[in-house]
Amino acid sequence: MGSKSRGAVWATALGIALFQVIGSFGAADNQPERKAVDALALILILAGPAALAVRDRWPLAAAAVAIAAADAYVALGYPYGPIFVSVAVGLFVAVQAGRSRATWALAAAGYVGFIAAHLVDPRAGSAGLLHLALVAGWLVVVLAVSEVVRTRRDQSAQRQRTEADERQRRVDEERLRLAQDLHDVLAHNISLINVQASVALHLLDDDPEQARPALATIKDVSKDALHELRTALDLLRRGAGDEAPRSPTPRLADLDALVAGVRAGGLDVRLEQRDTPPPLPAPVESAVYRIVQEALTNVTRHAHASTVTVRLGYDEGVTIEVTDDGRGGPAEPGNGIRGMKERAAALGGTADAGPVPGTDGGFRVTARLPLPPP
Numbered sequence: 001m002g003s004k005s006r007g008a009v010w011a012t013a014l015g016i017a018l019f020q021v022i023g024s025f026g027a028a029d030n031q032p033e034r035k036a037v038d039a040l041a042l043i044l045i046l047a048g049p050a051a052l053a054v055r056d057r058w059p060l061a062a063a064a065v066a067i068a069a070a071d072a073y074v075a076l077g078y079p080y081g082p083i084f085v086s087v088a089v090g091l092f093v094a095v096q097a098g099r100s101r102a103t104w105a106l107a108a109a110g111y112v113g114f115i116a117a118h119l120v121d122p123r124a125g126s127a128g129l130l131h132l133a134l135v136a137g138w139l140v141v142v143l144a145v146s147e148v149v150r151t152r153r154d155q156s157a158q159r160q161r162t163e164a165d166e167r168q169r170r171v172d173e174e175r176l177r178l179a180q181d182l183h184d185v186l187a188h189n190i191s192l193i194n195v196q197a198s199v200a201l202h203l204l205d206d207d208p209e210q211a212r213p214a215l216a217t218i219k220d221v222s223k224d225a226l227h228e229l230r231t232a233l234d235l236l237r238r239g240a241g242d243e244a245p246r247s248p249t250p251r252l253a254d255l256d257a258l259v260a261g262v263r264a265g266g267l268d269v270r271l272e273q274r275d276t277p278p279p280l281p282a283p284v285e286s287a288v289y290r291i292v293q294e295a296l297t298n299v300t301r302h303a304h305a306s307t308v309t310v311r312l313g314y315d316e317g318v319t320i321e322v323t324d325d326g327r328g329g330p331a332e333p334g335n336g337i338r339g340m341k342e343r344a345a346a347l348g349g350t351a352d353a354g355p356v357p358g359t360d361g362g363f364r365v366t367a368r369l370p371l372p373p374p
Contacts, residue, residue, distance in 0.1 A: 009056050016089060017049035020082045027081030034079035034123050044073040048086025055090065059097040060106060063090030067110035075117035080131065088142045095146035096153070103146075107139050180290070180339045193218050213264075249282050250289035252312075258289070259310065262296050268307045269296065275314045284369055287343045288318055291351065294336045295322035295365040302326075305363075317349065317370040328361040330354065337365075344369060 024045050028037050035041075048066035055062035066086035073083050087110070094103040114135055259269045280288075292310055299308050305326030313319040337353050344351035349369040356362035 005056070010053050012089075013049045013053040013055075016052060016085055017046055020045050020049065020085055023082035024079065028079045031079040035077040037078060040076070041073065041078045044069045044076075044078070045083050048083065048090065052086060052089055052093075055093045059090070059094040060099055060102055063087070063094045063103065063106055064110075066090040067106065067113065071110065071113040071117045074114060075120050077121050077123040084135075084138070088138075091139075091142050092146045092149075095143065095150050098150075100147065100150070104143060107143055111136060111139055176342075180343065193222060249286045250293075251282075251285045252277055252280065252288060254289055255292060255310075258293055258296070262300065262308075265300065267300065267305065270307070270309045271312075272309060273312045273314075277312070277314050280318065281372060284318060284347060284371065287347055287349075287369055288312070288320060290343055291320055291340045291365070291367050292322060294340050295353075298336055298365075299324045299326065299363070317368055320351075320365070320367040320369070322365040323356060323362060324364075325362050328355040328359070328363050340365065340367065 021042065024037055024041070028034065037045075047069035051062040051065035051069075067090070070083050070087050074080070091103055091107055094106070115132060118132060255271060259271045263269045296308065296310075299305050299322070305324035308322065308324040311319075311321040311323075313321075337351075340351045340353070344367050347369050349367060351365070351367035353363070353365045356364045
């Protein structure tokens with residue numbers, strides 16, 4: 001515990017000591033039948049606050065000393081008064097320290113000690129039974145209030161932990177989404193650069209003018225890739241919870257440009273939409289774009305295909321099918337296919353990839369994304 005917290009503990013203990021000493025003399029004036037406050041009484045009155053000065057380290061011990069001092073004080077016939085403040089504070093602190101069961105047991109033992117003190121008190125008088133009942137009710141109220149405060153404190157702490165966990169979960173999800181976007185964009189653009197560079201190298205000696213479009217495409221694609229990379233790095237530097245500059249979310253309308261970019265590399269890409277797309281939430285449109293983008297990237301890099309068909313259908317959700325006429329074979333494990341499945345699963349959908357059934361070659365990616373209820 002820091003010096004400021006220790007200082008607060010000592011300060012409150014000193015305040016309680018002053019209150020009990022001054023209040024006990026005042027109580028003695030109103031109880032002439034009780035024994036006058038003397039040096040021994042002052043020692044007992046100060047024992048509780050002295051124990052409370054270390055309540056942050058030994059809460060049960062502090063409460064026990066305060067109870068024992070109060071019982072001895074009553075047994076010797078001194079006037080009832082604020083000495084019980086130390087007992088109330090000690091019990092409250094012990095409950096807040098998480099020692100609830102032990103504190104209740106200590107309070108019960110202290111009450112038994114109080115009854116014994118009442119029996120040996122030479123000045124108990126006729127009001128003794130009333131005092132026993134009042135002290136019992138007072139103990140129950142103190143302990144009950146302590147439990148309510150502890151429960152609310154624990155609930156508040158749990159709520160704060162839950163909120164912190166939720167914030168961290170959103171940050172982690174944002175980072176994962178960012179990593180997936182960055183992988184998809186860079187893999188796609190670098191694949192296009194590789195294809196266009198191969199075309200440019202092939203034409204550079206024989207037909208330099210025909211190499212110019214390929215080099216222009218490389219320039220545009222690399223510019224887009226650098227922009228996406230700068231955006232991602234800026235977001236990571238600022239933190240996912242901050243308002244960082246973001247590139248526009250990919251939409252269905254961007255698919256034509258995506259297909260045109262792949263087609264410029266020499267791959268015959270056909271985009272077919274069976275229905276008119278309804279208004280879709282931005283996360284669904286982004287997922288459709290990214291899944292198609294990753295599927296086309298895989299075709300460019302691995303399939304050795306000449307034709308690829310992208311089909312989109314809209315009924316109760318969005319159906320995506322990307323089929324090529326390449327060499328086929330089993331799906332190669334990697335971030336691409338896993339990322340497509342994670343994107344679909346995040347929206348409650350499914351995605352799969354594998355060879356086209358009943359053919360010697362070809363590969364197919366299928367995904368289905370449900371639409372949220374209106």
